[in-house]
Structure formats: structure tokens, C-alpha cells
Amino acid sequence: MSSSTVRAGTWRNWSGEQRCAPARIVHARSVDEVASAVHAAARDGLGVRAVGSGHSFTDAALTDDVMIDVAGMHRILHADAATGLVRVEAGITIHALSAALATLGLGMENLGDIDEQTLAGALATGTHGTGAGLGNISTQVRAMQLVTGTGEVVELDAVADPEGLLAARVSVGALGVVTAVTLQAVPAYVLHGVDTTEPVDEVLATLDERNAAARHFEAYVFPHAPLALTRTNTVVDGPAQPPSALSRWLRQGVLETGALAGLSEAGRAVPRAIPRLNRLVTRLAGTSVRTDRSDRIFASPRHVPFVEMEYALPRAAAEPALRAILAAIDRGRFAVNFPIEMRFVAGDDALLSPAHGRDTAYLAVHTYRDMEWGPYFRAVEAIADEHGGRPHWGKRHFQTADTLAPRYPGWQRFAAVRARLDPEGRFANAYVDRVLGPVAA
Numbered sequence: 078m079s080s081s082t083v084r085a086g087t088w089r090n091w092s093g094e095q096r097c098a099p100a101r102i103v104h105a106r107s108v109d110e111v112a113s114a115v116h117a118a119a120r121d122g123l124g125v126r127a128v129g130s131g132h133s134f135t136d137a138a139l140t141d142d143v144m145i146d147v148a149g150m151h152r153i154l155h156a157d158a159a160t161g162l163v164r165v166e167a168g169i170t171i172h173a174l175s176a177a178l179a180t181l182g183l184g185m186e187n188l189g190d191i192d193e194q195t196l197a198g199a200l201a202t203g204t205h206g207t208g209a210g211l212g213n214i215s216t217q218v219r220a221m222q223l224v225t226g227t228g229e230v231v232e233l234d235a236v237a238d239p240e241g242l243l244a245a246r247v248s249v250g251a252l253g254v255v256t257a258v259t260l261q262a263v264p265a266y267v268l269h270g271v272d273t274t275e276p277v278d279e280v281l282a283t284l285d286e287r288n289a290a291a292r293h294f295e296a297y298v299f300p301h302a303p304l305a306l307t308r309t310n311t312v313v314d315g316p317a318q319p320p321s322a323l324s325r326w327l328r329q330g331v332l333e334t335g336a337l338a339g340l341s342e343a344g345r346a347v348p349r350a351i352p353r354l355n356r357l358v359t360r361l362a363g364t365s366v367r368t369d370r371s372d373r374i375f376a377s378p379r380h381v382p383f384v385e386m387e388y389a390l391p392r393a394a395a396e397p398a399l400r401a402i403l404a405a406i407d408r409g410r411f412a413v414n415f416p417i418e419m420r421f422v423a424g425d426d427a428l429l430s431p432a433h434g435r436d437t438a439y440l441a442v443h444t445y446r447d448m449e450w451g452p453y454f455r456a457v458e459a460i461a462d463e464h465g466g467r468p469h470w471g472k473r474h475f476q477t478a479d480t481l482a483p484r485y486p487g488w489q490r491f492a493a494v495r496a497r498l499d500p501e502g503r504f505a506n507a508y509v510d511r512v513l514g515p516v517a518a
């Protein structure tokens with residue numbers, strides 16, 4: 078008998094902008110419970126969406142039918158410290174995964190800037206960090222277990238179903254409910270992280286050199302400010318030097334703290350002050366240095382609520398696209414008190430990975446909670462379109478299946494896997510309908 082908790086209820090995402098009231102929310106604790114929930118939904122003619130930690134800005138996880146929450150599936154199933162292969166339940170958060178790997182002397186090759194997402198949720202949208210030579214998180218996947226649209230449990234790996242694995246690594250939740258994942262971890266490592274400010278022009282003129290010199294480089298460019306914040310993380314041999322709680326608080330940067338919240342509130346109250354505020358914050362940011370376990374350097378708390386759009390562009394487009402966005406902000410007089418974030422990842426082969434087949438620069442734009450984002454994001458999207466940009470699947474964008482299909486060489490191959498694993502479109506919702514279209518006949 079199933080022990081999953083099932084109830085009707087309401088659900089909202091991290092930013093509070095996406096809400097739904099599913100007929101059933103199933104808190105599954107095992108693959109059998111997931112399969113039962115999918116069977117029951119099929120019997121009742123209902124759609125199904127899996128949900129993770131709700132950290133997507135899009136309506137990707139929304140449903141009025143059946144929502145399957147796999148957060149209760151968070152166990153390490155198998156770990157081989159010698160090979161680094163680790164099998165985990167898919168609802169584990171990146172935070173819990175990182176902590177468990179650390180006890181095994183392992184770590185993830187690269188991570189994004191928060192660790193609250195579930196592994197399955199992070200994979201589904203192509204979540205990434207920065208590091209020009211490193212792929213997004215889905216490149217660390219070696220196998221996945223999935224409950225398909227017919228309630229069947231399948232294992233996708235390079236031998237049993239290589240095409241299925243290439244599709245499922247970044248699936249927007251449209252192929253089934255991912256219940257377990259085998260990851261390739263790496264030996265644990267310590268990162269030395271330096272956050273500082275540097276002239277924007279100097280940073281933009283030396284992106285290739287910076288990417289070649291550091292394992293992880295990223296930049297935050299505030300509109301109207303001549304200084305950019307740069308973050309450079311390199312691997313070091315020495316021991317981790319975790320800061321005390323007090324020193325961690327004192328060392329938190331502009332991006333993590335009340336400084337950004339204060340700036341955002343002040344900018345919302347007096348939008349014409351934003352250029353001055355942006356210059357002030359970059360002048361005051363200073364330099365901070367940390368040496369710690371890799372996952373603790375990658376992830377920081379994000380207390381300031383915001384809305385985000387992020388585009389994956391060919392690497393060479395990073396500078397012209399960023400400059401075009403800055404010019405569009407001036408032209409449109411957009412009130413933007415968040416920096417434009419610039420990150421780098423290596424190309425990969427997952428069919429719907431925004432970095433598919435090309436070394437990529439990601440440009441992300443944000444607005445503070447409740448501030449108007451539509452005109453700004455549309456202007457940014459127009460610039461991304463000129464460069465063949467591909468949107469982050471979990472962040473705001475206005476694309477449709479028609480505009481996206483030509484940007485993905487593997488689009489038809491993904492559609493064929495989807496037709497095989499979810500022939501009736503059980504996992505479709507409004508977002509999937511918009512960005513992927515109907516299941517192929």
C-alpha cells in the first residue's frame with residue numbers, strides 16, 4: 078500500500094509569482110509511489126507535473142491536476158569513492174548532495190550559485206554555474222531512472238538508451254518523473270575565491286584570458302557604473318578555511334546581503350537615483366577572499382527576491398550582447414538596480430541543453446521583486462535573438478516552440494524521445510505546450 082501523502086493544496090514558487098492549486102499534491106517517497114501516482118492520474122485523465130524546490134521563475138512546474146513532489150526522495154543509494162560514481166534519489170537538494178559527497182571525499186565538478194534546488198529540478202532546466210571548461214550540471218549525469226507517461230519505470234544510460242539519456246538530462250520535466258540519478262563526482266577540492274571590482278572595459282577586453290586563467294570566472298556589470306564586480310575561483314592545495322559565523326556575515330558580498338536589498342528598495346522608491354546608487358555600490362564593494370570546500374564557495378544565500386531572465390549565447394557574443402543590453406537600458410530608461418551577470422560554460426551534447434554544441438556565455442538580467450520587468454526583458458530578449466540565444470528553461474522568457482526549434486539542432490530527436498516516453502502528453506502543462514509544443518504524432 079502506498080504511504081505517500083496526497084492532498085489538494087496550493088503551491089507557489091520561490092519568488093511568489095507562480096502559483097497553482099493542484100487537485101492532488103503527491104509527496105512521494107519511492108519510485109513505486111511515483112509510478113502509482115502516474116497510473117492514478119492516467120486512470121482519472123489528469124496531467125502530471127513533477128516539482129522540485131520551486132526555484133524556477135517560469136510556470137514550468139505549474140499544474141491544476143497532479144503535482145508530484147519528490148523532495149522526500151533524498152537518499153544516497155550507492156557511492157563508489159574510487160570511481161566517483163554516485164547513485165542518488167532525484168529529490169535530494171544540491172545542498173544535501175554536496176554535504177553527503179564531502180563525507181565521501183568527493184565533490185561536484187561545478188555548481189550554480191545556490192544549493193537549494195533539487196537535483197532533478199536543477200537538471201530539468203539545464204542549471205549551470207560558471208567555468209569555461211566545464212559543462213552545466215547535467216553533463217555530470219551518467220544514468221537516470223524515470224517514470225514514463227504510462228507509469229513504466231525505465232533506466233536511461235549510455236548502453237540501455239543513449240538517446241533517451243541525451244534527452245532526459247535536460248528535459249523541462251516533459252519526459253517523465255526522474256526518480257534516481259547516477260552522477261560522476263570528482264575528488265573533493267578546495268577553492269580560493271576572490272571577489273573584487275575592476276573597470277568594466279578592462280574586464281570585457283580580457284574575457285578570454287580570464288577564462289583561460291581561472292577554473293571559474295564570472296562578472297557582474299551594474300548599469301551606469303564604470304566598475305564591474307568580478308568573481309574568480311581557483312583550485313588550491315591547502316586546507317579549507319571555513320570562516321566563523323561572524324566573519325562569514327561580515328564578508329558577505331554585495332550580492333548576498335542587505336546591501337543589495339537596501340539598494341533595491343532605494344531604487345524602487347526613487348528610480349532616478351538608480352545610476353548613482355549603482356555607482357556607489359560598486360565603489361563600496363571592495364575585495365573579499367575566501368578559501369573553502371568547493372560547494373561552499375559556489376553557493377551563497379540569496380535573500381533578495383528578484384525576477385530573472387537568462388540567455389545562453391555563443392561565447393563570442395558575450396561582450397557585444399552585454400554592451401547592447403547596457404545601451405538598451407539607457408535608451409529605454411529602464412530602472413535596473415541589479416547587475417547583469419555574465420557566466421561561461423563549455424558546450425555539451427544534451428539535446429535541449431542551452432549550451433548544446435557550443436561554448437557558451439550566459440547573460441542574466443534581474444529586476445527586484447514587484448518592479449516592472451516586461452519591457453526590459455523584452456529588450457534583452459531581442460538582443461539575445463540576434464545572437465541565436467537560447468533561454469534558461471527555468472527563467473523568464475517569451476519564446477515559443479516555433480522560435481526555439483530552429484535554435485536546437487537536436488530538437489526533433491528530443492521530440493522523438495518524448496513521443497516514445499510520454500506518448501499521451503501526460504507531463505504537458507501550459508509551459509511545456511508553449512515551449513515544446515504538442516507531442517509528435
Ligand SMILES: Cc1cc2nc3c(=O)[nH]c(=O)nc-3n(C[C@H](O)[C@H](O)[C@H](O)COP(=O)(O)OP(=O)(O)OC[C@H]3O[C@@H](n4cnc5c(N)ncnc54)[C@H](O)[C@@H]3O)c2cc1C
Nearest residue numbers: 129130131132133189190195197198201204205250255471
Ligand atoms: C535564487 C536563485 C538562484 C538561482 N541560481 C541559478 C544558477 O546559479 N544557475 C542556474 O542555471 N539556475 C539558477 N537558478 C534557477 C534554478 O536552478 C532552476 O530554475 C532549477 O530548475 C530549480 O530547481 P528546483 O528544484 O527548484 O525545480 P523546480 O523549479 O521546482 O522545477 C523546475 C523544473 O523541473 C521539473 N522537475 C522537478 N522535479 C522533477 C523530477 N523529479 N522529474 C522530472 N522533472 C522534474 C519541473 O517540472 C520543472 O519543469 C536559480 C534560481 C533562484 C530562485
